[in-house]
Amino acid sequence: MxxxxxxxxxxxxxxxxxxxxxxxxxxxxxxxxxxxxxxxxxxxxxxxxxxxxxxxxxxxxxxxxxxxxxxxxxxxxxxxxxxxxxxxxxxxAAHPWQDQSWRGLSFHDLILYELHVGTFTPEGTFEAIIPRLDDLAATGINALELMPVAQFPGVRNWGYDGVYPYSVQDSYGGPEGLKKLVDACHTRGIAVFLDVVYNHIGPEGNYFSLFGPYFTQKYCTPWGNALNFDEEWSDGVRDYFSNNPLHWFEHYHIDGLRFDAIHAVFDMGAVTIWELIHTKVKNLERRVGRSLHLVAESDLNDPKVIKAPEAGGFGFDAQWLDDFHHALYVLLDKEGRKRYGDFGRMEQLAKALTDGFVMSGEYATFRKRKFGASSAGIPGDRFVVFNINHDQVGNRVSGERLCHLIDFERQKIAAALLLLSPYVPMLFMGEEYADESPFFYFVDHSEEQLIQAVKEGRKQEFAAFGADSEPRDPFEEETYTESRIQWEKRTEGKHRIILEWHRKLIELRQTQTVLRNVDKNDIRVTVLGQEGLVMHRQSVGGYDHLLSLFNFSDEEVSYELPSWIEGWNKLLDSKQQHWMQEGDNSATLLP
Amino acid sequence: MxxxxxxxxxxxxxxxxxxxxxxxxxxxxxxxxxxxxxxxxxxxxxxxxxxxxxxxxxxxxxxxxxxxxxxxxxxxxxxxxxxxxxxxxxxxAAHPWQDQSWRGLSFHDLILYELHVGTFTPEGTFEAIIPRLDDLAATGINALELMPVAQFPGVRNWGYDGVYPYSVQDSYGGPEGLKKLVDACHTRGIAVFLDVVYNHIGPEGNYFSLFGPYFTQKYCTPWGNALNFDEEWSDGVRDYFSNNPLHWFEHYHIDGLRFDAIHAVFDMGAVTIWELIHTKVKNLERRVGRSLHLVAESDLNDPKVIKAPEAGGFGFDAQWLDDFHHALYVLLDKEGRKRYGDFGRMEQLAKALTDGFVMSGEYATFRKRKFGASSAGIPGDRFVVFNINHDQVGNRVSGERLCHLIDFERQKIAAALLLLSPYVPMLFMGEEYADESPFFYFVDHSEEQLIQAVKEGRKQEFAAFGADSEPRDPFEEETYTESRIQWEKRTEGKHRIILEWHRKLIELRQTQTVLRNVDKNDIRVTVLGQEGLVMHRQSVGGYDHLLSLFNFSDEEVSYELPSWIEGWNKLLDSKQQHWMQEGDNSATLLP
CATH class of the missing domain: 2.60.40.10 (Immunoglobulins)
Structure with a gap:
């Protein structure tokens, strides 16, 4: 090849x-x-x-x-x-890399931070991110996850309309800009993850079919014909996409990839494209001597995704755990049941914490079928959890973030559950200080027909979801500029408290041996009616114990500390004046 | 449910x-x-x-x-x-079963016999088969494999246009006819396998969509829309097909099912339809206390098919091994390379015997892509092998069987390799005595448009294959009647010799401990140029050894018996007068 x-x-x-x-x-x-x-x-x-x-x-x-x-x-x-x-x-070879001593981070230790390059700063470039890295690091964030940077049409796009999977968006600063950012991150101890799209190629500027049979008509994706991973001539397509991770790891020193919507990648071949990628990347990992991570976005609730190929799996190191979001969000915002009608019970959040997939074979009304299989027993660091991400925010008709939807006290609960969970947490840019900018869907196509199709598609999607207003025009520039976060807010009022709350929780997470143990045998959850739950975690061997008490209700809930362990000691209390605007909710105790 | x-x-x-x-x-x-x-x-x-x-x-x-x-x-x-x-x-409950003491056969011990009910006898019924069972048993055949019997349009069909997967073809004798046949088989020690089709529903008489969403547009099969195993409302479709095996096992005492073309069944769900079937059938097996076998026809060359669900597999007990056929046939008939251009080397036959899949990742010109993964180490009784089957014969433009294509001596080689192989052998009706009837493709639709479409489709298929004549009209009754085997020939001339050759080989297979060992660690093959090969098998523990020498050429080939084993003893020699019309070829020796 x-x-x-x-x-x-x-x-x-x-x-x-x-x-x-x-x-x-x-x-x-x-x-x-x-x-x-x-x-x-x-x-x-x-x-x-x-x-x-x-x-x-x-x-x-x-x-x-x-x-x-x-x-x-x-x-x-x-x-x-x-x-x-x-x-x-x-x-x-031209970039003067300064990260020679960088050996990557263990996936287990990551605090991921999803970031859209175009709206993270007013400049919307890779280089403009660099001055903010020290602040991110001070909060405890140690891994950027960039939304897709492959060249897309125009200058405004989430990145999922990218058409050159080996390229770097010109308006973001191109290849050299990305290298400067990665280098700056590595010298500060920050890893860089990249979101890559192997399930389709964007509609504008897509000349692939003029070269070869990249697409198949055997399968359909929501975005058109599927990529040809298992039919005639698929070897070239498989080479193209299985070498793409190596391109990012080698030329850009990227630390991990997040693979978009792997459920829309179809491959009935005996060696799936994921197994092929796994094999090539693990070979590279041995050669370069640093950790290279493969993370899947999967809407399959199938533990196979994160099992090794030897065990019949796809070989991803981790996958996004949507069920954690759904289970938690709907308990924090009763309105959320309109979107996630299959969630809303405290027991589901408990299952999300102990097992992973909440839907492990149950009937999902949303899907009109039984969905998923059990992920019980799979260690916590094989899942990425989040309270918001680009999709959760951007696919709301008004682009609301969690802080628009729930009160201050419940925001603290959400952050605490995320960061004290046995899973690898991911924040969405600005979440750490409850940034209140919306995040809209935006595009910048140059083909009128396509612009109309996108607008119409969004309208229909929201209508189907029962949204009570029309979505913003994705093509208007204001839709994009209003989606920029307001970085300066982080030092002000409630934003400062939320930021400090995140910093404190991350510090606990990284320093408490109990919280560093992701073995599922060492986590038990007790449900307190529909009002709250208690998460009991212990260190390897059961020497140290940590209880996290979460009260979702507006009332006081009583809970008697287990008497078989003596000398409980309070580590953090969201009711303390220090963390308060008003109200009370969460407490964390250690014996 | x-x-x-x-x-x-x-x-x-x-x-x-x-x-x-x-x-x-x-x-x-x-x-x-x-x-x-x-x-x-x-x-x-x-x-x-x-x-x-x-x-x-x-x-x-x-x-x-x-x-x-x-x-x-x-x-x-x-x-x-x-x-x-x-x-x-x-x-x-009405059928007076006589098979109470029947406990089934181990898959390992089977000599399968694929049979098309309509053309096996002049009557074309289940009951007409019964008088021939004793003869089959005398040859050593102990398992019928019936081509699909689910109701199809008219009276002439291979069975793959069946539209009621729970029904039994009326013209074959309906439910009671099938039960009588199974009962008659079981009382003679013969198991009965059934070919079932879960990848599509035949085009005529297909009212399924008027009841429910049985089909999906997400995937395409060569026969139209795929069955809906993983989309909205798929639970009912999954119930329908996962309970179908139980129907045959319980109501008809069937011993095993052969699942048609599983590569045309698409299911991205976390619990595939195959895993669901595996689970239900294994539960039934525990309850009824007899062996229930699940065999796949798979064009995936993927060992996953025969791995257990716990190991990420589909959970089939065995699968058809097409590569054995291709590798062997093309060595026996040089003309075969036109059909199977990726085969033709003696090393491939050796690999088929030692590993299973010959295509284990190699580029297949026929498929224009790399194909398959290794099945090395998987025991022999997880594969079914054949020299002809309904497809190999019926998809030739003149419906030729192997005995039309190769000489008498090479017919003996083919049978010996099949029956001395570590795999479970399957004969196609009449093969055991080299029946010379063709086996054509035939249909009996009542819709003119469909008849024309079938005719046209067959023509185009053969034209694409470069056939030098037009195929028979599938709708003509003679196409069907000429496909009937001529049972009376089995006692005549060369047919009698071939029949006896099969009987002798089966007897060896069932009685020699070496041949009963299907562990792949105990089989080694030495290639003798492109002229022949030597298969060396040993018993568990290496106490007994058996060499099978195959000379595919018209010349004498010399081979020195391994001297580290003493006292080789000849068991069977195809050159002996007893087995001769003329020529020489194979020898089998035991120390």
């Missing part, structure tokens, strides 16, 4: 390789310094390749399959003029 | 149950003794049910969903007037 894309090897030499198994010829069209066409050689396995010896980094180019029109490289590393423009040669 | 269909419980009582989750009402229309309509009650989980107390077995009935037209029961046990006619009540 050749490495696809334009691979600059130094001293003016660059190897161009593209996969087009059914094409008879391929021409490389260089645009710099002057336009010239270079025929490519057909090599094995459906690839065309050519080495050019007088190339400067930054050189723009197109490919012409079968002498047809010129199109950008499907494996482009950079699209300096957007999705329709030429691709550009990147010299990955 | 209610038991679907018409369940006669004795003394005139019958419970009618049908699944129609989106219908508001359901009416039972009884046709006997006089027409009357009975409203059904909507129960839990989308079922409608009613008990009637004055029913006679044989009573014909329809259902009327939402007061619409009357349709047959999707879970009909009997369609006495064909696929469009009314369903009929069956009293399963």
């Amino acid at each position: 050749k490495t696809i894309g334009a691979n600059y090897t130094g001293a003016g030499r660059c190897v161009f390789t593209v996969w087009a198994p059914e094409k008879k010829s391929m021409t490389l069209r260089l645009l710099d310094p002057a336009e010239r066409d270079i025929p490519m050689e057909r090599t094995a396995w459906g690839y065309f390749s050519v080495e050019v010896t007088d190339i400067q980094p930054g050189t723009r180019y197109f490919y012409k399959p079968d002498g047809a029109e010129a199109y950008p490289d499907p494996a482009s590393h950079f699209q300096p003029e957007g999705v329709h423009g030429p691709s550009a040669v990147v010299d990955h | 209610k038991t679907i269909g018409a369940n006669y419980t004795g003394a005139g009582r019958c419970v009618f149950t049908v699944w129609a989750p989106e219908k508001k009402s359901m009416t039972l229309r009884l046709l006997d003794p006089a027409e009357r309509d009975i409203p059904m009650e909507r129960t839990a989980w989308g079922y409608f049910s009613v008990e009637v107390t004055d029913i006679q077995p044989g009573t014909r009935y329809f259902y009327k969903p939402d007061g619409a037209e009357a349709y047959p029961d999707p879970a009909s046990h009997f369609q006495p007037e064909g696929v469009h006619g009314p369903s009929a009540v069956v009293d399963h």
